[in-house]
Amino acid sequence: MTATAIHxxxxxxxxxxxxxxxxxxxxxxxxxGLAEDLAQExxxxxxxxxxxxxxxxxxxxWLMATAKHRALDLLRRKQMLDRKHEQLGxxxxxxxxxxxxxxxxLDDDIGDDLLRLMFIVCHPVLSSEAxxxxxxxxxxxxxxxxIARAFLVSETTIAQRIVRAKRTLAREHIPFEVPRxxxxxxxxxxxxxxxxxxxxxxxxxxxxxxxxxxxxxxDALRLGRILAELVPQEAEVHGLVALMEIQASRAAARTGxxxxxxxxxxxxxxxxxxxxxxxxxxxxxxxxxxxxxxxPYTLQASIAACxxxxxxxxxxxxxxxxxxxxxxxxIMPSPIVELNRAVAVSMASGPDAALELVDALTTxxxxxxxxxxxxxxxxxxxxxxxxxxxxxxxERAASMTRNAREQELLLARAREFAARSxxxxx
Amino acid sequence: MRFLCLYKPVKKEGTPPTHExxxxxxxxxxxxxxxxxxxxxxxxxxxxxGARVRLANGKFNVVDxxxxxxxxxxxxxxxxxxxxKEEAIELSKRFLKVAGxxxxxxxxxxxxxxxxxxxxxxxxxxxxx
Numbered sequence: 001m002t003a004t005a006i007h008x009x010x011x012x013x014x015x016x017x018x019x020x021x022x023x024x025x026x027x028x029x030x031x032x033g034l035a036e037d038l039a040q041e042x043x044x045x046x047x048x049x050x051x052x053x054x055x056x057x058x059x060x061x062w063l064m065a066t067a068k069h070r071a072l073d074l075l076r077r078k079q080m081l082d083r084k085h086e087q088l089g090x091x092x093x094x095x096x097x098x099x100x101x102x103x104x105x106l107d108d109d110i111g112d113d114l115l116r117l118m119f120i121v122c123h124p125v126l127s128s129e130a131x132x133x134x135x136x137x138x139x140x141x142x143x144x145x146x147i148a149r150a151f152l153v154s155e156t157t158i159a160q161r162i163v164r165a166k167r168t169l170a171r172e173h174i175p176f177e178v179p180r181x182x183x184x185x186x187x188x189x190x191x192x193x194x195x196x197x198x199x200x201x202x203x204x205x206x207x208x209x210x211x212x213x214x215x216x217x218x219d220a221l222r223l224g225r226i227l228a229e230l231v232p233q234e235a236e237v238h239g240l241v242a243l244m245e246i247q248a249s250r251a252a253a254r255t256g257x258x259x260x261x262x263x264x265x266x267x268x269x270x271x272x273x274x275x276x277x278x279x280x281x282x283x284x285x286x287x288x289x290x291x292x293x294x295x296p297y298t299l300q301a302s303i304a305a306c307x308x309x310x311x312x313x314x315x316x317x318x319x320x321x322x323x324x325x326x327x328x329x330x331i332m333p334s335p336i337v338e339l340n341r342a343v344a345v346s347m348a349s350g351p352d353a354a355l356e357l358v359d360a361l362t363t364x365x366x367x368x369x370x371x372x373x374x375x376x377x378x379x380x381x382x383x384x385x386x387x388x389x390x391x392x393x394x395e396r397a398a399s400m401t402r403n404a405r406e407q408e409l410l411l412a413r414a415r416e417f418a419a420r421s422x423x424x425x426x
Numbered sequence: 427m428r429f430l431c432l433y434k435p436v437k438k439e440g441t442p443p444t445h446e447x448x449x450x451x452x453x454x455x456x457x458x459x460x461x462x463x464x465x466x467x468x469x470x471x472x473x474x475x476g477a478r479v480r481l482a483n484g485k486f487n488v489v490d491x492x493x494x495x496x497x498x499x500x501x502x503x504x505x506x507x508x509x510x511k512e513e514a515i516e517l518s519k520r521f522l523k524v525a526g527x528x529x530x531x532x533x534x535x536x537x538x539x540x541x542x543x544x545x546x547x548x549x550x551x552x553x554x555x
Contacts, residue, residue: 008510008512009512009515009516011510011512012508012509012510012512012513012515012516013516015508015509015510015513016461016463016513016516016517059516111460114460218507221462222461222462222463222507223462224462225459225462226460226461226462229456229459229460229462230460275465275466275505279465
């Protein structure tokens, strides 16, 4: 193998093994930051040795053994150090108890460790930005640089965010465990939230020149699929996976010539990815079979499924979508859900009823900077033939978004409405 | 990116797998599912249950199995979603270790979900949550 080929193989092995490696090591050293350092050291050792020795038979086991070795050295040094301080005797005892546990810890089901790792990096003690960065870094196997590029912030910012997050977890003594009982739903929703945040940033970037950052969608989908295998009894996990699979199925159809955006109802449905739709609908079925009451992700997935099931846009079951939004608004009342519901109402019952709902939202303080409010309002006004007001709303929406692609589209619509307004004035 | 992995074993077809083989493969597939990288996988029954359908100069020719060739008979497939070809190769190696001697043809597939220059329409999230 050439040096490049070896390097690419090591890269591939790292993609496959890093999360399991870090999870297994965290279980042993009980410190996410230290575990990652050890895993990185093993990677460096591989980069040094494999070009000479060749790729080992079981590369994952090699990395784990190497990292374990370093961990052992570290613990021994710590023990020696501790011996000098009698007051640390108790810690030493604890460490000694850790060592015999070593091999069983490694042989244990890695799935449990991965799950613990997901829960710890998404712990509510961390900010949502920190959860996202740590999840991508430790579970997604992304480099700091890759995360920084995905979120259009500097590498230093992401690096600091990750360092601070690790410190917080250590300082707060957050245990490496799967939460139980009453704590579980809350903690799980924090994990699901982080994954969906990653997906959404990939699906509809909040800033920048591109509308989608495909790699982020794929990372989120993969994490969701892993989680669904680890906690198959949780309906909302399948709900989230279903939602992401179905949304991702439209990726190719969302772009027209020259990268122009294509609205859902205008998309060429032949370009929707049938495999992802099938996977999404299957995940939705699993979610429905598990839960008596549908949670917010399952409901949103059910809405997405209504679109996926319609062979052409005209056959969309808008009445059903309105019902699903009603249900969603009941369990997760929010102005954004209301706005979405209004769009469905406009399709099911016409723009008049919808405009009434949207007008009621214009005084909502939390939507003050939300560009989709004037965007939706502009659409409804245009449908009612009030083109001049529609143009003004689209222009306002364009001035509120930070995404260049979205701005272009909104301004194009504003121009279109201006032209139609001129025609209707004649 | 997505890869279609076609497995062609050396072993003569029709040799039923042992319980141990089945268990080991079951465990491997489960692990692959847990990696989030396996999109679909199936194993084939012996070729005597299948057929080859050919079109030549506008004329169809259907040949029922079993197919004579000992080698190059597809015994199963996996559809993987990975970051690189190397990753698909690495996973194929692991599969072969469990499945036994043979060859896996790794082919990148056209992927409408490759999001190449994807652009999200404004308002879409509104229209479908």
